[in-house]
Amino acid sequence: MDLKKKVSIAVIRRLPRYYRYLADLLKMDITRISSKELSNRMGITASQIRQDLNCFGGFGQQGYGYNVELLYKEIGNILGVNDKFCTIIIGAGNMGQALANYSNFESRGFSLKAIFDIDPELVGKKIKGIEILHMDALEEFIKSNKVDIAMLCVPYEYTPELADKVARLGVKGLWNFSPMDLKLPYDVVIENVHLSDSLMVLGYKLSEKLKNK
Amino acid sequence: MDLKKKVSIAVIRRLPRYYRYLADLLKMDITRISSKELSNRMGITASQIRQDLNCFGGFGQQGYGYNVELLYKEIGNILGVNDKFCTIIIGAGNMGQALANYSNFESRGFSLKAIFDIDPELVGKKIKGIEILHMDALEEFIKSNKVDIAMLCVPYEYTPELADKVARLGVKGLWNFSPMDLKLPYDVVIENVHLSDSLMVLGYKLSEKLKNK
Numbered sequence: 001m002d003l004k005k006k007v008s009i010a011v012i013r014r015l016p017r018y019y020r021y022l023a024d025l026l027k028m029d030i031t032r033i034s035s036k037e038l039s040n041r042m043g044i045t046a047s048q049i050r051q052d053l054n055c056f057g058g059f060g061q062q063g064y065g066y067n068v069e070l071l072y073k074e075i076g077n078i079l080g081v082n083d084k085f086c087t088i089i090i091g092a093g094n095m096g097q098a099l100a101n102y103s104n105f106e107s108r109g110f111s112l113k114a115i116f117d118i119d120p121e122l123v124g125k126k127i128k129g130i131e132i133l134h135m136d137a138l139e140e141f142i143k144s145n146k147v148d149i150a151m152l153c154v155p156y157e158y159t160p161e162l163a164d165k166v167a168r169l170g171v172k173g174l175w176n177f178s179p180m181d182l183k184l185p186y187d188v189v190i191e192n193v194h195l196s197d198s199l200m201v202l203g204y205k206l207s208e209k210l211k212n213k
Numbered sequence: 214m215d216l217k218k219k220v221s222i223a224v225i226r227r228l229p230r231y232y233r234y235l236a237d238l239l240k241m242d243i244t245r246i247s248s249k250e251l252s253n254r255m256g257i258t259a260s261q262i263r264q265d266l267n268c269f270g271g272f273g274q275q276g277y278g279y280n281v282e283l284l285y286k287e288i289g290n291i292l293g294v295n296d297k298f299c300t301i302i303i304g305a306g307n308m309g310q311a312l313a314n315y316s317n318f319e320s321r322g323f324s325l326k327a328i329f330d331i332d333p334e335l336v337g338k339k340i341k342g343i344e345i346l347h348m349d350a351l352e353e354f355i356k357s358n359k360v361d362i363a364m365l366c367v368p369y370e371y372t373p374e375l376a377d378k379v380a381r382l383g384v385k386g387l388w389n390f391s392p393m394d395l396k397l398p399y400d401v402v403i404e405n406v407h408l409s410d411s412l413m414v415l416g417y418k419l420s421e422k423l424k425n426k
Contacts, residue, residue: 016407179317197233203298209385
């Protein structure tokens with residue numbers, strides 16, 4: 001079923017959330033759910049849900065609701081959960097180690113192949129069975145292994161140069177944790193994680209709440 | 214200037230990004246910028262920028278552009294950068310330690326007051342001069358100190374109960390790192406960080422790219 005073309009990036013950004021909720025429903029042995037019920041759980045309108053899920057064809061049936069397992073699988077397919085991406089982490093500081101220990105990446109199709117750092121105290125250690133290699137081995141590793149995604153967890157000032165190097169070596173996906181919108185003159189996909197942006201939005205909402213007391 | 218009422222949450226979510234770009238411009242001693250120029254840097258349309266920034270009144274002048282410092286300050290005010298929020302981190306694993314070491318939170322108005330964990334190997338250690346306290350001390354700490362925001366970095370299964378406890382003790386802002394949409398029956402502000410959602414969107418875009426080759 002090649003329905004992806006019709007789906008906007010705004011809908012795509014909501015899909016992982018549906019995927020999470022559907023996984024929870026499966027765990028609870030719930031096999032079907034109405035858009036109304038899903039709406040109550042997720043806190044978004046039933047009409048938004050119907051509109052989003054209609055993009056992928058007929059999973060919902062009037063009076064029956066959605067088949068949870070079918071919908072879960074199809075959203076997984078669309079998101080590429082079965083594509084098995086090979087990933088590496090560059091920078092084994094706290095953030096890099098946190099990502100290496102994240103247990104739900106593997107089940108979502110992201111397989112960690114190597115971790116790199118320059119710190120001699122870290123190099124040679126293992127996280128979840130995966131050895132931390134020296135940065136000097138990075139180029140050779142990328143050249144001789146399939147690496148789809150590099151997770152960049154190095155300090156801010158090193159990020160642009162490192163990202164450039166990794167992209168030139170042929171890595172097509174970059175997950176950036178430095179507080180910058182990484183841009184590269186290559187044909188790569190970049191997803192930036194901006195933790196301080198999220199914290200500032202929390203701060204804003206909190207200010208508003210305290211002022212309206 | 215009380216213009217906040219008019220501003221939608223969609224605009225608010227974009228403000229930290231403006232704030233970052235304006236900070237970079239200030240560092241480069243750029244004192245004014247046109248919406249066109251800002252648009253080129255940020256990769257969003259000039260009309261979107263004008264529309265967003267018009268929410269806060271007359272910072273842009275036809276033929277002059279925006280006063281960078283003024284706009285930076287005003288966006289900071291709106292986001293509550295000067296409100297000085299007191300924060301605590303609960304869970305001093307890798308993610309908690311990564312947050313404790315994040316240097317740009319302080320400059321954005323978030324002041325870390327304490328870190329909590331149950332691990333005897335961690336309790337008593339210091340991160341950036343802040344001691345890791347035992348979880349047993351949490352309740353007393355919140356009761357006798359101003360705590361605006363709790364950053365929750367404990368394992369998934371402990372998060373709901375901990376969030377409930379912290380909220381009942383009067384903490385009004387929760388920053389959640391567990392892959393769940395935290396919901397509480399109290400009047401609190403919750404901001405969820407979903408790292409695996411971000412990674413899945415990257416995976417999706419990468420699948421698309423590889424298929425269209």
